[in-house]
Amino acid sequence: MVQVNLLLSGQEQFMMASTEGNPEWPAFPARLMALPAVNDACGLASHLYQRSKEYRQVGVALAAAENSFKTAVTKAAPLAEPLLRYAGHLKPLDDWACRRLDDVERMVPVVTKPSSEVRQ
Numbered sequence: 509m510v511q512v513n514l515l516l517s518g519q520e521q522f523m524m525a526s527t528e529g530n531p532e533w534p535a536f537p538a539r540l541m542a543l544p545a546v547n548d549a550c551g552l553a554s555h556l557y558q559r560s561k562e563y564r565q566v567g568v569a570l571a572a573a574e575n576s577f578k579t580a581v582t583k584a585a586p587l588a589e590p591l592l593r594y595a596g597h598l599k600p601l602d603d604w605a606c607r608r609l610d611d612v613e614r615m616v617p618v619v620t621k622p623s624s625e626v627r628q
Contacts, residue, residue: 535606543620
């Protein structure tokens with residue numbers, strides 16, 4: 509089963525293929541997004557993207573790009589499904605990335621603090 513969530517029109521926050529039976533894998537993207545600075549930066553980028561679409565010419569161009577992307581993902585998703593059987597081979601990479609993130613959080617604890625505290 510392939511689940512595709514799109515970063516389009518402010519609907520979803522990410523695009524991810526998930527495997528059946530293990531909703532916690534991959535863990536690294538969720539852990540990275542849980543860092544306040546990363547989450548705030550993505551929120552700001554999304555806000556600026558939405559504001560940019562308010563300008564007519566920009567909005568038309570972005571709508572066309574979004575529609576093209578939606579079409580491409582819709583067509584590609586079934587083709588990617590056979591690749592999911594190899595997803596288990598990426599688990600060691602996910603584990604390694606999570607360990608490196610643990611190291612960063614331990615060495616630079618400020619990354620886990622809310623942005624409002626860091627600015628002060």
